[in-house]
């Protein structure tokens with residue numbers, strides 16, 4: 120369980136003053152939940168992810184994971200970023216083994232076996248000795264996902280991981296992620312500005328608007344009903360979210376699903 124209480128984050132502005140990016144937020148994310156932080160550029164999604172994951176510190180308020188205050192990134196969480204953050208001088212399998220090695224997890228033989236198992240899972244067998252520049256964007260992100268999963272994290276932090284990918288690759292990686300959510304006991308905190316992606320993936324969507332520093336609302340998504348990306352229920356969620364962001368002038372906010 121991730122718990123935020125009265126979390127505020129502000130940044131100093133050049134020339135004086137400060138900008139409040141997150142303003143006294145109270146928020147919880149349950150175990151094994153898929154939470155999307157959805158909003159336009161600059162609303163504070165990445166800032167929120169960085170605070171929850173311990174990459175940055177809140178100006179005030181408290182963030183706890185399973186009752187323990189977050190002060191730095193911990194071994195029980197993994198990251199996937201839009202720009203892959205892979206090591207170009209290492210092969211695919213060396214990249215996947217890296218986290219286990221640095222954390223002194225498992226024997227060398229076990230690390231190798233686990234890396235192979237995870238490369239199989241993300242459908243990259245045959246590329247284990249390739250270098251990163253020899254892979255497509257989608258393949259790079261599969262390596263990053265294998266590297267993130269191989270340490271068996273309790274929490275996966277993902278910052279616009281599919282933002283740089285074409286629609287077809289994005290759809291196949293979204294399906295991979297839903298499989299990860301179903302088959303592994305992992306909580307996922309996922310940043311996106313793609314409304315359809317949020318509906319398809321999330322159990323809960325936190326709607327964040329620009330310049331308020333607030334979470335406007337949290338939408339619960341019925342996962343059984345949103346597997347069909349072109350179905351009427353999917354479109355109903357889309358209507359609700361477009362209204363939340365005032366993107367659809369002919370719909371009233373009071374309209375229900």
Ligand SMILES: Nc1ncnc2c1ncn2[C@@H]1O[C@H](COP(=O)(O)OP(=O)(O)OP(=O)(O)O)[C@@H](O)[C@H]1O
Nearest residue numbers: 130131140158159160161162163164165166167312
């Ligand atoms: N280190 C920093 N110093 C000063 N301002 C910052 C810093 N990091 C973020 N900000 C500001 O905080 C606001 C929110 O940034 P953040 O990156 O969290 O937004 P975002 O919603 O993730 O945007 P995007 O989708 O474009 O990545 C922006 O106005 C940004 O300029």
